[in-house]
Amino acid sequence: MENKRDLVIVVVLAIVGLTSGLALQSWLSEPEPLNDSSGRAAPTTQAPATRPDFTLMDTTGKLRNVAEWDGKVMVVNFWATWCPPCRREIPSFIELQNELGPRGLQFVGVAIDDADKVRTFTDKFAFNYPSLHGESDADAVSSRYGNREGVLPYSVVVDRQGNLIYVHRGLLSKDKLLSVVTPLL
Structure with missing residues (x-):
C-alpha cells in the first residue's frame, strides 16, 4: 500500500514539474506583442517606445554609447558567455551582420558577463x-530595455x-529576425 502511495506521489510531482517546465518554456519563447500600426511597443509590453541611451565598455x-549607431536599424542583443541559447544564435547574427550591414543593419551585443570572458568568447x-x-x-541596461526578468538571450x-x-x-531564429529587419532596411 505504501509503495502505491509513493508511486502516485512521484507521478503527480513529475506531471506538475513537466507542466511547469512547458509553461515556462512557452512564456520565454513568446515575443512581446507590438502595435503594428505605429511600430511602437504596445502598452502591454514592458519595453519603452524609444531606444534608451546607455554607455558601456x-x-x-x-567606452561606447549606443547613439553611435543611430540612423541604422539596430539589433540590440543581451547575452552571456554561459548562456546556451545565446551561443546558438550568435553565428546567425554574425552572418546577418555580414550580409545586411552594408544596407544599414547594425548588431550591438550587450554581454551581462565578465570582461575577460566576453573578450575571449568574441x-x-x-x-x-x-x-x-x-x-x-x-x-540594468537590459532592464531599461524591458527585460525586467533578466531573460537571456533578449x-x-x-x-x-x-x-x-x-x-x-x-x-531568436534567423528567419524570424529577417522577417522583422528586412522591411526596415
Whole structure:
C-alpha cells in the first residue's frame, strides 16, 4: 500500500514539474506583442517606445554609447558567455551582420558577463559587430530595455528613428529576425 502511495506521489510531482517546465518554456519563447500600426511597443509590453541611451565598455576597453549607431536599424542583443541559447544564435547574427550591414543593419551585443570572458568568447567566434559588456551595469541596461526578468538571450530591434519595433525573449531564429529587419532596411 505504501509503495502505491509513493508511486502516485512521484507521478503527480513529475506531471506538475513537466507542466511547469512547458509553461515556462512557452512564456520565454513568446515575443512581446507590438502595435503594428505605429511600430511602437504596445502598452502591454514592458519595453519603452524609444531606444534608451546607455554607455558601456567594449572588448577593447573603449567606452561606447549606443547613439553611435543611430540612423541604422539596430539589433540590440543581451547575452552571456554561459548562456546556451545565446551561443546558438550568435553565428546567425554574425552572418546577418555580414550580409545586411552594408544596407544599414547594425548588431550591438550587450554581454551581462565578465570582461575577460566576453573578450575571449568574441575573439573565438570572430565577432564582426561590437559587443559591449558589464555585469550589473549591463543588467540594468537590459532592464531599461524591458527585460525586467533578466531573460537571456533578449533581443530588441530598433528602427532608424530610434523606435523599438520588436522585442524577443529567448532564442531568436534567423528567419524570424529577417522577417522583422528586412522591411526596415
